[in-house]
Amino acid sequence: MSRTLRIGTRASALALWQANWVKQELEKKYPDLTVTLTKIKTQGDKILDVPLAMVGGKGLFVKEIQEAMLRNEIDIAVHSMKDVPTFFPEGTGLRCITEREDPRDIAVLKEGVTSFSEIRQNGRIGTSSLRRKAQLLNMRPDLEMVDIRGNVQTRISKLESDNLDAVILAAAGMHRLGFGDQIGEYFEAKTCLPAIGQGALGLESRIDDDVTNELIDFFNHPPTAYAVTAERAVLSTLEGGCQVPIAAFGTVEGDQLELTALVSDVEGKQMIKKTVTCHVDQSYETGVALAKQLLEEGAGPILNEVYGCQTFEEKE
Template identity: 45%
Template sequence: MRTIVVGSRQSALALTQTNQVIDHLQNLCTARGLSVNFEVKKIVTKGDQILDVTLSKVGGKGLFVKEIEQALLDRHIDMAVHSMKDMPWELPEGLINGAIPKRVDPRDCIISKGNLKLNELPQGAKVGTSSLRRASQLQQYRPDLNIEPIRGNIDSRIKKLDTEGFDAIVLAAAGLYRMGWEDKISEYLTVEVCLPAVGQGSLGIECRGDDMPMLEILSMLNDPYTELTVKAERAFLRELNGGCQVPIGAYAVLVDGEEGHGIQLTGYVATPDGSEQIKETLTGTDPVALGKELAERCKVKGADRILSQVRG
């Protein structure tokens, strides 16, 4: 029997989604007569240690995966479960996404005092988010809002709603769904109001590219629909050389057209205050080519200038 060591951050959400993936994989392996055992190895990442500074100022989302990826490369673990939106577009040499399971709700949502919806929040309401992407879109939609940074795991952020004077906080609905906390959601934000982060709602199961037995097991988890749409979103991010230091969003869905199934991709680039925004939608069949073409269209409209200003 092979023991598969799974690396995970120590947060409640990370452990919950890791164990959900393990349960699913165990059932799939058992159904196919494969004898495997799973063991979770908790790993503290730099992003978990730095909680008093916004991600955009300390190096971006890669802070949540670097130590875990090093453990993979050092063969201390065999696979890792990440929130796809936390994964940089470029993976270290030797590592790949072995599977992208079926996506859950990709939308952002708000949790507010009094269970108020976004349009019901009082003038000048204090809204917490750690995301420049969310902040820029909310600022454009409601310029009166006072957007303040908030860090920490989702459970600690929810507590800060009461302890730090926030009227509302903005979170990814997927995390609340996986924790079984959907009842805390005051409103789901439409993708028209707040376009999701690249890969939001999906997971990336990372492993070594040369571990063929592991790749064979993970292939049972892969969802082709999610793989196509996330691949398009990540190609858009890669072409813009983006990370969480800049407000970038992308969301793809499969659509029916005259020539069969296609991928409809919407991309978003903006200044942090939302005063200048570029949002474009394009449909194609090849996810990587589609992501690149949409990024080029955004560049023509000024995305490169906006991104260089933000990085500067």
């Protein structure tokens, strides 16, 4: 029996690539299924002249899509996992996490510069991410961090327009959009920890929509889901409502998960970083425990300073 499945997505080039990939996979698996895309403008798409950390960070790119789902205007939403808050409106939930693309951060370098280490003293680096800023300043305190917003092409164009020495982006987006040949350098994930969920896609749906949920379940990739679940547990334990220099990255080998997480001040001067391992069945609990370890080792005062409030109790 033929039916239609409606995908909600942002209208950026990367979001449309991701939604179209999901559409193609669904049509390949279910030849009788008609899949449509509904483009939805989110608050994050409208506010382009303010750093993300100042306007709320996570949730900016999903709220309007979730509202459309609750109004039954769409059946599923395709999100970049690093944009997805750790909580969902009542009635919707994260159904699938896809296999991860390359999770690393990359640098697009100014013409004539062949590596990040070659960037001149006090070089200008374009990024809107406090997480990236903190880790890069920890490596190179001399660098000047310049806030940039916009889609991938817009950010790359700022190398010239804003006289930057490098622009820092996610490898996954560069690969998906066919810009891989512009990558000047990859940062190893352990050197520059990625954003929570970076490289993976999340499929959100209505919890009670059994037919749709059964259709999309094949997208779930257990090793990625275990890793991202652990990363998101770190975030949900530490998060106070806005974008902060928190990072976590999990990798799965067999039934073992290795999870690294860090908390830093914005300048990268105070950084607490730890790695733990566990069985994949303990992914969520291990993420929570690792976040609590970070707090016990001094992350609380760092986060309080970033949040500008007493979110976390001081540890004796």
